[in-house]
Amino acid sequence: MDATPKQKWSLAAVSIPVMLWTLIPLFWIFSLAVKPQSIQADKKYFPREFSWENFQLITTGTASDLFNPALVNSIVVCLIATIISVVLATFCAYAIARLNFPGKKLILLVSLAVSFFPVISLVTPLFDLWRNIGLFDTIPGLVIPYLSLTLPLSIWVLSAFFQQIPWEMEQAAQVDGATSWQAFRKVIVPLAAPGVFTTALITFFTAWNDFVFAISLTSENARTVPAALAFFTGASQFEQPTGAISAAAVIVTIPVVILVLIFQKRIVAGLTSGAVKG
Known part of the structure; x- marks a missing residue:
């Protein structure tokens, strides 16, 4: 039996917060990964600068x-x-x-x-x-x-x-x-x-x-x-x-x-x- 629109909206209301709660730490890890080392202490969620230096460090660097x-x-x-x-x-x-x-x-x-x-x-x-x-x-x-x-x-x-x-x-x-x-x-x-x-x-x-x-x-x-x-x-x-x-x-x-x-x-x-x- 197909779900009614009310059931779909209820499911979405529960699922979306759970998904966001799960994804926030993952986005934070990615944000730290693309931050240059010079601004790692910056507590902002979205990086002010975007750099691949951390990926280069672990793949081709020291x-x-x-x-x-x-x-x-x-x-x-x-x-x-x-x-x-x-x-x-x-x-x-x-x-x-x-x-x-x-x-x-x-x-x-x-x-x-x-x-x-x-x-x-x-x-x-x-x-x-x-x-x-x-x-x-x-x-x-x-x-x-x-x-x-x-x-x-x-x-x-x-x-x-x-x-x-x-x-x-x-x-x-x-x-x-x-x-x-x-x-x-x-x-x-x-x-x-x-x-x-x-x-x-x-x-x-x-x-x-x-x-x-x-x-x-x-x-x-x-x-x-x-x-x-x-x-x-x-x-x-x-x-x-x-x-x-x-x-x-x-x-x-x-x-x-x-x-x-x-x-x-x-x-x-x-x-x-x-x-x-x-």
Whole structure:
């Protein structure tokens, strides 16, 4: 049923203030990023001067040796962690949704509990273990801890999507001569594509925004952007690197915005999958 004009105006009255409240900090970060260093202390919301010097500083200037490798590390680590998590979670969620075996509910409960487990409590034992076995400051040394963040969340989310897929469709494919693997690959996975895309984006964002593991388990070689920002310095000990940090924040936000814009239809389809039965 279509919304009435009154309902649309009511929704707009609630949505617009929320959107403005969300966008104001983002615009403020962009304002700091385009302000020259000489007027960073200016408290005006809109900059009096517009400059790209902060972006040049972190991409080609003195901070590029710190920022550029960290950006590459973030992309590599997050993509690897996302791919592994989504692939493993797809098989696990399918088994949970389709098979009856002892401990099935326990797996989901443990996955949910691990998702809420405080990350900071894992850092110290991982730091000691990684130093002893040679995984400290390496790409695998970050991917493995990221799996502990992303895999339980992926399993929990994908399980709900697979449970909404009619079991009869897979049975019909098997009756037509398809093997279990062919039915899963050609019938179930395409139907679950919206949920897989949604889960992949959530997983990617979780890994992309991590700071605790990145700052604790890396030194220089595998440091990601959130950790690298903590090592930005000003031109002198009395100068804060506000502009450089803001410019870096703008740059690392761009991939997130691009992914959302490209896959927004699949995200909406995934988030609303199973909301209406029948």
